[in-house]
Amino acid sequence: MTSPTPEVEVRRSARRRRTVSAYREGDRIVVLVPARLSKKDEQRLVADMVRKVQAAADKGRSTDAELMERATQLSIRYLGGLAHPVSVRWVGNQHARWGSCTPANGTIRLSDRLQGMPEYVSDYVLLHELAHLLQPDHGKSFWSLLEAYPRLERARGYLDGVAFGSGIPASAADDEPDEPGSLPTSALDG
Template identity: 50%
Template sequence: MTAYRDGATVVVLVPASMSRAEEQRHVDALVARLLAREARARARGGDDELMTRAKELLRQHLVPQVGRVLPPTRVTWVGNQRRRWGSCTPTDRTIRLSDRLRPMPAWVRDYVLLHELVHLVEPGHTPRFHALLAAYADADRARGYLEGYADAARLEIGPEPDDGPDDGPDDEPDDGPEERGPGR
């Protein structure tokens, strides 16, 4: 079951086997959760602010190193990334940042966003990728912050049952900083 926006329309997917009463109860809850998530995003700065920041980071950090760089087509906050801080799909130039980054310092959010932007130039975690990312003055500091944050979170909740990679669109190899090893 899920709810998402398709333009101005809210789309809700539920199993066909549900009764009408169950369906209505779940639809109401999913729509309420979606609207609350959108309200939080507006209150904290939404996707438009992320796109603006992405373009600034491109101009400041990547254009001087590689010349002209096409900006991402979309940069969004997402709530479904529990093991990654961000992910990028270079083929369609989309970037997703975990909403867990929202309360973190701006220089940490910038590092993760820049990490994903570098994937638009260099899809894999190659030596060139690391050289481009190393130009960000706070890269080591931000990686340390994220590693410390992830370690503290694991101490609070304990290790996940399966600490291996997940199968799914946001956990493909080389698509973003992971909690266990950002920037590697």
């Protein structure tokens, strides 16, 4: 059963030449199109992209309880079962971050914009936040916790592309590694 049609926002970009993409942002779907696209082509492509985003969301939507179960599975598989969140939940108020973690109380929040993205991408963000329960900063020891995840770079690239395409600015603090030689975080968490 498909969800009701949400509000749709079309963003035109002079930087886009041929590609069209879409993602969920809270209760609406944002569709990114080239600035020179005709209105007729825009209508056709936007309708197609909205259908695709809804189908992916209907297929990939999970509850907070399912998200907690997934966190447990990822902790066991990639972190030796050492990360034990108190709560893991979807939130609709994270517009510049994909996820956040408060190690002091064990809470993890994931942006609902991740719903409908490929599972390896949301798994990466969840694993990233789980790693923060063990290592709060983004130093070498933090990144060594994630190196076993086989799609690490692919997921980071996917998120970087979505952020770039939608004009989400990466905070200067997120782009700078905590230690020399560590990797930037690109709008994951603080």
